[in-house]
Amino acid sequence: MGNPKAFISILRNEAGYRPVSERIGDYSEVEQTLNPEDRKLQASRCMDCGIPFCHWACPTANRQPEWQDLAYRGKWKEAYESLESTDDFPEFTGRVCPAPCEKACVLKLTNDSPVTIRENECSIAERAFAEGFVVPRIPKYRSGKKVAVIGSGPAGMAAANQLNRKGHEVTLFEKNETIGGLLRFGIPDFKLNKKVIDRRLEIMETEGVQFKTGVHVGKDISGKEIMNQYDAVCLAIGAEQPRDLPIPGRDLKGVYFALEFLSQQNRVIAGQTFDADTRIDAKGKHVLVIGGGDTGSDCVGTSVRHGAASITQIEIMPMPPAHHNPATPWPAYPMVLKTSSSHEEGCTRRWSLETKQFIGKDGVLTEVELEEVKWEKDAEGRMQLVRTGKKEMMKVDLVFLAMGFVHPVQEGLLAELGVAADARKNVQINGRYQTSIDKVFAAGDAHLGASLVVRAINSGRKAAEGIDKFLKK
Numbered sequence: 410m411g412n413p414k415a416f417i418s419i420l421r422n423e424a425g426y427r428p429v430s431e432r433i434g435d436y437s438e439v440e441q442t443l444n445p446e447d448r449k450l451q452a453s454r455c456m457d458c459g460i461p462f463c464h465w466a467c468p469t470a471n472r473q474p475e476w477q478d479l480a481y482r483g484k485w486k487e488a489y490e491s492l493e494s495t496d497d498f499p500e501f502t503g504r505v506c507p508a509p510c511e512k513a514c515v516l517k518l519t520n521d522s523p524v525t526i527r528e529n530e531c532s533i534a535e536r537a538f539a540e541g542f543v544v545p546r547i548p549k550y551r552s553g554k555k556v557a558v559i560g561s562g563p564a565g566m567a568a569a570n571q572l573n574r575k576g577h578e579v580t581l582f583e584k585n586e587t588i589g590g591l592l593r594f595g596i597p598d599f600k601l602n603k604k605v606i607d608r609r610l611e612i613m614e615t616e617g618v619q620f621k622t623g624v625h626v627g628k629d630i631s632g633k634e635i636m637n638q639y640d641a642v643c644l645a646i647g648a649e650q651p652r653d654l655p656i657p658g659r660d661l662k663g664v665y666f667a668l669e670f671l672s673q674q675n676r677v678i679a680g681q682t683f684d685a686d687t688r689i690d691a692k693g694k695h696v697l698v699i700g701g702g703d704t705g706s707d708c709v710g711t712s713v714r715h716g717a718a719s720i721t722q723i724e725i726m727p728m729p730p731a732h733h734n735p736a737t738p739w740p741a742y743p744m745v746l747k748t749s750s751s752h753e754e755g756c757t758r759r760w761s762l763e764t765k766q767f768i769g770k771d772g773v774l775t776e777v778e779l780e781e782v783k784w785e786k787d788a789e790g791r792m793q794l795v796r797t798g799k800k801e802m803m804k805v806d807l808v809f810l811a812m813g814f815v816h817p818v819q820e821g822l823l824a825e826l827g828v829a830a831d832a833r834k835n836v837q838i839n840g841r842y843q844t845s846i847d848k849v850f851a852a853g854d855a856h857l858g859a860s861l862v863v864r865a866i867n868s869g870r871k872a873a874e875g876i877d878k879f880l881k882k
C-alpha cells in the first residue's frame with residue numbers, strides 16, 4: 410500500500426461517460442478514461458485490507474490489492490503481469506464486468522465509494538498494450554496432444570489460451586463467421602469495441618491457437634469425428650437457448666429475441682448488410698423491451714442509436730430499492746436499481762408488468778396488452794405473483810424479448826455426444842470440469858447457465874487445468 414492515507418484524502422473519481430448528446434450519434438465506447446496521474450491516485454485508495462473482500466468477490470480471484478499498489482507506483486508491466494496471472498483478458502473484464510469486487514470493497518461499506526477497481530483494471534490492460542508489454546509468448550514445449558475447443562466466447566478463448574500455453578495443440582471451433590461469442594455478437598460495440606477482441610486474437614493466433622470459424626460442430630462436422638480426431642474436447646458452446654414468451658401474437662412481425670436485434674447491429678457495424686426485409690430497424694418506431702436486465706438495457710442503447718420514436722423497458726418483478734437492499738447486505742452483490750449508460754440516454758422504465766398478448770394487423774405487431782402484478786409472500790415466505798386485473802394497451806411497433814437464456818441448445822452436438830445434463834439442463838461437470846464422457850470437458854455458460862464474462866473466463870481456465878491433468882495421466 411503506497412499511500413496509507415489516500416483512502417481518506419483522495420475521493421473516488423469515475424471517468425464517466427461521454428456526453429449523451431455526443432454518444433448517441435455513434436457506436437463508439439461510451440466510457441471515458443482518466444489521465445495516468447489521476448488513475449494512479451485512484452489506485453492509491455486501496456487500503457490493502459487484511460482480508461481483501463474484493464479478491465473473494467472476484468469470480469476469477471484477481472489480486473486487486475497487489476496490482477492497485479503496482480499501478481499507484483507506476484509499475485504498469487508488473488501490474489499487468491499480476492492481473493494476467495488470474496485473468497486472461499483483463500481488457501474485456503475491465504470494460505464489461507459488473508465488478509462484484511467493488512461491491513465488496515471495504516470502502517463501499519464505509520462510505521459507499523469503493524476503489525475504482527474495474528476502471529483501474531482496464532487502464533492497466535490498455536497501458537500494457539500501449540507500452541508493448543503484451544506480446545505473443547510462443548510455447549517452447551509441445552506435448553503432441555490435440556484439443557478441440559468448441560465455441561469461441563470468453564470461456565472457449567480462455568480455455569484455448571491456457572491449453573496452448575501448456576503446450577497442447579489447440580483448435581478453436583466457432584459456428585459464427587468470427588471468433589468472440591457474445592463478446593462479438595451480443596455485447597454492443599458501445600460497451601466493447603470489437604478491435605479489442607481482434608487485438609487479442611492476433612496474439613493468440615501467433616502463439617499457435619488455430620481458429621476454425623464457420624464450422625458448426627454437430628452439423629458441419631460430427632461430434633464423433635471430433636472425438637476421433639482429438640485427445641480431449643472442451644464444450645464452450647454457451648447457453649444459447651433464449652427464454653421465449655409463448656403468448657398470443659408471438660409470431661407477429663415485429664416481435665424479436667433481443668439477440669436477433671443486437672447481433673444484427675454488431676454485424677452491421679462490422680460491415681455486413683441486410684436487405685429491408687431482414688433488417689430490424691428501430692428508426693421512428695415505438696419500441697418495447699421486455700426484461701429489465703442488462704441485455705434489455707443493451708436493446709435500449711441500440712434503439713436510441715437507431716433513432717426510435719419511444720422506448721419503454723418493462724420488468725415483471727417489482728422495482729428494486731434504489732441504494733441499499735437489506736436482503737443483500739455487504740459484501741454480497743447488492744440487488745439494487747441499476748441505471749446503465751443506455752438508460753441515461755432515454756427510455757421509460759416500468760416494473761411489475763406482465764405481458765398478456767401481442768396484437769397486430771395483417772400479421773404485423775401494432776399493440777401489446779399488459780397487466781399490472783403484485784408480489785406477495787406465501788405461507789412459506791416465497792414470493793408469489795398476484796394479478797391485479799389492471800390491464801392496459803400500449804401502441805408498439807417493435808418488441809425485444811430480453812428475458813434471459815435458459816440453457817445450452819440440447820439438439821445437435823449435445824444430443825449426439827450424449828453428455829449428461831444437470832437439473833437446469835446445463836452440461837453437468839465434476840470438480841475437474843469433466844462431463845459424463847471421459848475426454849469431454851465443459852466451460853462457461855454451457856455448464857454455468859447464462860452468466861458473466863469473468864465467470865466464463867475463470868471457468869475456461871479451470872477446464873483447461875482439468876484437461877491438462879487428464880492429458881498428462
Ligand SMILES: Cc1cc2nc3c(=O)[nH]c(=O)nc-3n(C[C@H](O)[C@H](O)[C@H](O)COP(=O)(O)OP(=O)(O)OC[C@H]3O[C@@H](n4cnc5c(N)ncnc54)[C@H](O)[C@@H]3O)c2cc1C
Pocket residue numbers: 505506507559560561562563564565566582583584585589590591592595596597600624625626627645646647648649668671703704707821822852853854855859860861862863865
Ligand atoms: C446482450 C448481452 C450482453 C451481455 N453483457 C455482459 C456484460 O456487459 N458483462 C458481462 O460480464 N456479461 C455480459 N453478458 C454475458 C456474457 O456475454 C456471457 O456470460 C459470456 O459471453 C459467456 O461466455 P461463453 O464463452 O460461455 O459463451 P458465449 O459467449 O455464448 O460463446 C459461445 C460460442 O459457442 C458457439 N457455438 C455454440 N454451439 C456451437 C457448435 N455446436 N459449434 C461451434 N460453435 C458453437 C457460439 O456461436 C458462441 O460463439 C451479456 C450477454 C448478452 C446476451
Ligand code: SF4
Pocket residue numbers: 466467468469470471473496502503506507508509510511526527530863
Ligand atoms: S474481473 Fe470483475 S470482479 Fe474481478 S477484479 Fe475485475 S472488475 Fe472486479
